Amino acid sequence: MSESNASATRITPGNALRPEDIAASDVRPSEAVAEYALRLGDDALILAQRLGWWISRAPELEEDVALGNIALDQIGHARSFLTYAARAWDKTEDDLAYFRGEDEFRSTHLVEQPNGDFARTIARQLVVSQYQFALYSRLVSSSDATLAAIAAKAVKEVDYHRDHARQWVLRLALGTEESRRRMIEGLILTWPYVGELFEDDSLVKELEGTAVLPSSLRESFDAEIHGLFAEADLEVPEVPAAVGGGRRGEHSEHLGYLLAEMQVLAREHPGATW
Amino acid sequence: MTTATDTPQDLTAEQEQFDRLIAEDSRIEPRDWMPEAYRKTLTRQISQHAHSEIIGMQPEANWISRAPSLKRKAILMAKVQDEAGHGLYLYSAAETLGTSRDTMTEDLIAGKARYSSIFNYPARTWADMGAIGWLVDGAAIANQVPLCRASYGPYGRAMVRICKEESFHQRQGFEILLELSNGTEAQKKMAQDAVNRWYAPSLMMFGPPDDDSPNSKQSMAWNIKRFSNDELRSRFVGMIVEQVKVLGLTLPDDQIRFNEETGKWEHGPLDWNEFKEVLAGRGPCNAQRLERRRAAHDDGAWVREAAAAYAAKQAAKRNELKEAA
Amino acid sequence: MVGGSQTGDDGAKAPSAEQPGHPTAEPWPLWEVFVRSSRGLSHVHAGSLHAPDADMAVRNARDLYTRRNEGVSLWVVPASAIITSDPDAKGQFFESPQGKDYRHATYYTKSEGVKHL
Numbered sequence: 001m002s003e004s005n006a007s008a009t010r011i012t013p014g015n016a017l018r019p020e021d022i023a024a025s026d027v028r029p030s031e032a033v034a035e036y037a038l039r040l041g042d043d044a045l046i047l048a049q050r051l052g053w054w055i056s057r058a059p060e061l062e063e064d065v066a067l068g069n070i071a072l073d074q075i076g077h078a079r080s081f082l083t084y085a086a087r088a089w090d091k092t093e094d095d096l097a098y099f100r101g102e103d104e105f106r107s108t109h110l111v112e113q114p115n116g117d118f119a120r121t122i123a124r125q126l127v128v129s130q131y132q133f134a135l136y137s138r139l140v141s142s143s144d145a146t147l148a149a150i151a152a153k154a155v156k157e158v159d160y161h162r163d164h165a166r167q168w169v170l171r172l173a174l175g176t177e178e179s180r181r182r183m184i185e186g187l188i189l190t191w192p193y194v195g196e197l198f199e200d201d202s203l204v205k206e207l208e209g210t211a212v213l214p215s216s217l218r219e220s221f222d223a224e225i226h227g228l229f230a231e232a233d234l235e236v237p238e239v240p241a242a243v244g245g246g247r248r249g250e251h252s253e254h255l256g257y258l259l260a261e262m263q264v265l266a267r268e269h270p271g272a273t274w
Numbered sequence: 275m276t277t278a279t280d281t282p283q284d285l286t287a288e289q290e291q292f293d294r295l296i297a298e299d300s301r302i303e304p305r306d307w308m309p310e311a312y313r314k315t316l317t318r319q320i321s322q323h324a325h326s327e328i329i330g331m332q333p334e335a336n337w338i339s340r341a342p343s344l345k346r347k348a349i350l351m352a353k354v355q356d357e358a359g360h361g362l363y364l365y366s367a368a369e370t371l372g373t374s375r376d377t378m379t380e381d382l383i384a385g386k387a388r389y390s391s392i393f394n395y396p397a398r399t400w401a402d403m404g405a406i407g408w409l410v411d412g413a414a415i416a417n418q419v420p421l422c423r424a425s426y427g428p429y430g431r432a433m434v435r436i437c438k439e440e441s442f443h444q445r446q447g448f449e450i451l452l453e454l455s456n457g458t459e460a461q462k463k464m465a466q467d468a469v470n471r472w473y474a475p476s477l478m479m480f481g482p483p484d485d486d487s488p489n490s491k492q493s494m495a496w497n498i499k500r501f502s503n504d505e506l507r508s509r510f511v512g513m514i515v516e517q518v519k520v521l522g523l524t525l526p527d528d529q530i531r532f533n534e535e536t537g538k539w540e541h542g543p544l545d546w547n548e549f550k551e552v553l554a555g556r557g558p559c560n561a562q563r564l565e566r567r568r569a570a571h572d573d574g575a576w577v578r579e580a581a582a583a584y585a586a587k588q589a590a591k592r593n594e595l596k597e598a599a
Numbered sequence: 600m601v602g603g604s605q606t607g608d609d610g611a612k613a614p615s616a617e618q619p620g621h622p623t624a625e626p627w628p629l630w631e632v633f634v635r636s637s638r639g640l641s642h643v644h645a646g647s648l649h650a651p652d653a654d655m656a657v658r659n660a661r662d663l664y665t666r667r668n669e670g671v672s673l674w675v676v677p678a679s680a681i682i683t684s685d686p687d688a689k690g691q692f693f694e695s696p697q698g699k700d701y702r703h704a705t706y707y708t709k710s711e712g713v714k715h716l
Contacts, residue, residue, distance in 0.1 A: 019345075049339060052351055056335040056566070059574025060627070061328065061358050061365075062648055062659040068355030069662050075348045082344070094343045118577050167654060174587065175580025182576070265400055266342040272458050274342045274400075274450070305683065359663055366647045369629070375649065376626040435646070439667070581651035582627060588652065 017149045019079035019093060027087070027146055034088030035106070035203055036211045037147065038096070039247055040135075041081030042107035045097060046255070047128060048074035049262055050115055059118055066164060070125070073157040080150045098266035102256050103249040109242060110193035112255045116186065119179065122168045123186035129161035130224055131197045134217040143209045166228055173232035184234065191237040196244030203247075296497055301427040304370040312496055315489070316426050317371045319498065321378045324364035325389035328382075329563050331357045333397035334406060342400060349446050350403060356443070360436045367428040383568040391549060392475045394557030401454055401461075401468035407447015409469070409476035409514065415440055416510045417480060425497035448517065455522045462522075469518070470526040477541060478549045480507040486546075505538075512539040629678040630656040632663075634670035642674050650675075 029037060051071035058064040082093040110128060115121045136158060139151035172183040198218045204211045229235060245251070266272075288307035295302060302308055334354045341347035365375045381387040392410055397403070418440070421433040454465035481487055481503040493499035501509075511530060518525050529542035551557065627649040633642035645664045650656035656675040664670065684692055700706040710716050 045344075048347075052338045052347070055338065055351060055354050055358070056331040057570045057573075059570075059577035060649070061362050062650065062663065063574075063577075064331075064358040065355055065362070065666075066659065066662045068351060068358065069666070072348060072351055072355070075344060075351065079344050079348070097344055098342070118574070164658065167658065171581045171584040171651070171655075172577070175582075175584040176576065178576050179580030179583075261339050265340050269342070269458060269460060272342075272461055274346050274453055274457075305685075356666075359666070362648060362663060363646055369647075374626060432646070578627065578651075581655065582625060585652035 017080060017153050019076070019083040022080055022083045022146060022150075023087075023092070025146070027084075029084055029088050029144070029146070031088055032203060032207055033144055033147070033210060034085040036207055037081045037085035039106040041078045041085060041096075042105050043111050043128075043132075044074045044081065045078035046105070046107045046258065047111040048072075048078055049258055050111065050113075050124075051121075053115055054121065070161050070164065073154075073161065077150065077154045077157075080153075084146050084150070094266065098263045099270075102251055102259055105249060105251065105255065105259070106247055107251075107255075108193065108196050108246040109244055109252050110190070110197060112246075112252060112258060113190065113193060114254060116189065117182055118168075119172050119182035119186035120189055121186075122165055122172060123183070123190040125161065126165040126169055126225075126228075127190055127194055127197070129158050129165050130221050131217065132158040133162045134220050134224075135212055135214075138212045138217070142211070147210065169228060169234070170232050173234050183232075184237075187234065188237045188239055191239050192242035193244070195241040196246060199244065199247070201247060296425055296495075299425075299497060301430065302425055303427045311492075313371050315493060315496070316429065316498065317368055317373050319493075320364055320368040320371070320429055320432075321373070321381075322388050322390075324361045324368060324378065325382045325387055326393065327357045327361035327364060329389045329567060330393045330410075331361075332563055332566055333393060333395070333559075334403060336397050337400060337403055340400070341403075346403075346450070353407075353443055353446065356439055360439070363432040363435055367426075367432040370428045379571060383564065383571055385555070385564055388553070390479060391552045391557065392472075392479055394552050394560045394563060395471070395475055396559050398471075399464050399468060401451065401464040402472070404447050404450030404454060404465060405468035405472040407443055407445075408451055408517070409447075409472045410479070411440060411443040411447060412514065413476045413479040413510055415444055416506055416513070420500035420506075421498075423497075423500060429498075448521070451521050451523065465521075466523050469521075469523050473526050474544055477507055477511070478544055478546070480504075480510070482546065482549070508538040508540070511541050515539065627651045630660070630675045631678050631681060632660040633674040633676070634660075634664055635672035636670055638671060642672065645669070647678060653677075 048071045054067040082096045136151040136155035142148040172179040198214045200215045331354050424430045451465050454461040484502045484504045527542045631647050632645045634645040635642045648659050650659045660673050
């Protein structure tokens, strides 16, 4: 690890790290670290793909811009994590994004859930951003300097995403009767996919000190959600948890369509540059 | 301090003051007196400009989900998002003339307002992202740079901000085409096809020929418009005729030439009937564009109402606390 | 003095879009945005936007007016709260300073060339 630290001196936590910097660096992650980076990158990528739909369709123009900023942050995180992961296999971010099959994606079921109405998107945003905020807050201390550096930039950005989601949960829950009904419905549709985010497996255990143990994030996640829900007069939905498996490449039926659309052009022209 | 301003005598004095400001090439600000026709012309022009930014998001948003690399996806997202921002800047400028954004939006989705006709053409391939950036944004910038000096202050200020931000839009389009042109045969073909389709519509973005543009004269007299449609079009042709060589592509017009006598660039005939047809709503995508805007507006109504209701409740709560204290 | 604006940037009032019976259907109010581009400089007017309340207004301002590192601090002010001098006063409001050259250092020519003055 000390060796990789030495060669990664340019990438220090707090620097505005760009995917191009990671591609140009000579740090090569181990296979296990790359697998872990894939998970984080895929979550961000699939979420960005979902959020991008809202640009030109949001409830108000100001919100087009706000959701656009969030999607752009997520795509930035995805590019950094995927670029780093790709180095382990001498590939590029685009090889991973465009030429992997559905069962090779390591994202959770939560991020592939449909946008639904604005309330459902906000419910998903709330869960993702609270989870990512807790995760990146800890990842900044990772023994892997590159992961730590990516997290250092990302944590500030998802802090804002978290704030954005919380503001909207309050407004929708306490706004009108209709918005409250939709907010509750959005949370009910989202909650089955919360549990998967906090599942540990052999990879994260093996990467102790480098990866963040998902189960260790649950407590702070719950505390923040409870605080918000108390203010918004909401309750945590009591719904059965869905069977996850995204980290093993077992996805719901939504991901196939999402990837088909995302990858179609790149796959039509294999080997082309854009 | 407000004095009666509607006696004929005062109106004349106001008109003189307005005329003097225009003659001095100074700026008119929102609370200044201005002729009704000036206010109307500006409201129409700025709101149309704003609508164009908002509707113009759609052809490009159409490709965000399919962008062929993550870098291009991020760039395209940022660009389409910028357009929402530009629409907002322009609506704000138009609002200072006394028409609310809500009213302008209602006009747009009711099909009563116009927007740039070019956005009623479909973006069929990825190369269209290049051609739109290079030609459509290029034409828009050529149009907009002189508008930074428009006599109406808020419009000029909005345009300054927009022009600054748009400088990347045209370049990213050009680079998309450059990359395609240097790519595979299929990519190069895609690029040429897009340039062929967007060339004429982009020239028509400057508006009808001068002798068929009845409002231009007045707009120029008011220092809203600084150059005529044909003048700007000719300059634009001069720019792209050189740029297309760098791209290794061609323009679908073999009549482009520099007229030594007039010092102007000339181009082949444009199909103004098609222009009028599309303007009148009979373009390939008019109905689709409006439907999408209407759907976003209608689907968002409950969200806007919820936020307003929440704000009202919070304000009431604050007042209660204040009274109790 | 003239009261605040409903339509931004010191503008004239918009025709009211009130819909009786639908108090919540009113459009979001207008806010003026001021951006401090770096420490040591004043907040400068950047433009306006619509938002349901102050919390959202400052967030929307962040998203809309600082996408390119334009600022380190933001103010948002309800457009209706801005009081402006009356342009109908046709100049008398700003006439007084005209001709009072002695307020400017350049008025004092005899001391020209004297060091540190």
